[in-house]
Amino acid sequence: MMICKWSINGRRIDYESYLTELINFSPYFMKLTNRERFVPITQQAHGEADVGTSNYELDFKLLVCPSFVNNKLKSLPKVDYSHLGDGFIGLQDRREVAITQAQANGLFVLFYYKLSSIDDKKIADAVNDKKSDLYSAIKIMKTEKNLLIFLPLVILGGTRSEVTTVVARLRNFFSLRDDVGKDTYITVLSKDDGSFFTFYILKYENCDFQIVDEVCSLFVPSFEELYRLTSFTENR
16 A cells, blocks of 8 residues: 555555655755755656656656556455544455465565566566566666666665665666666665664666665655555555
């Protein structure tokens, strides 16, 4: 529910909102734009980026496979937010669950493995196969825009070195960006024993990944609010 575009009582919720807050707090991106804040680009009829300043534009991409998202939503309980203003949320487990959350999560693990083990042959096989889990991912990498890619996984207790290692396994896949001529960033989440997540932002450049910033989720309030309203649906 953290990565789907949906609404709570008519209020539009999506991951682009908290990624915008993330880069607007990030010292790295604020230095890049001379402290000018990113704002959503509302007119996107001609493939414009998602957010921009007067001198820099950035497009958000979610690195997941459709089969994971569709099956994960089917595995979640039904949630009624209509009484949120009264201080409570209704929750009802589905009587029949076609797929469990563990099975749905396994689809994401498999997708990550496919990305980490990709080679030229697998790319060639998937690039024209719309049924492949890799098809949309490859299409993302060929986007001729500056990208901030969100890989929605949580590295538990991850140090900077561990975060880099997890992301670096995708080096062959990210090599699709080598000839695009645009900036490429990826962000992942880490969490230790504390109550807050950390967003790590890495830049892909010269066939390698370098952490350019890390931001505590405390400074990304829309993420914290959305997590508060949805996290209880996990692992029931």
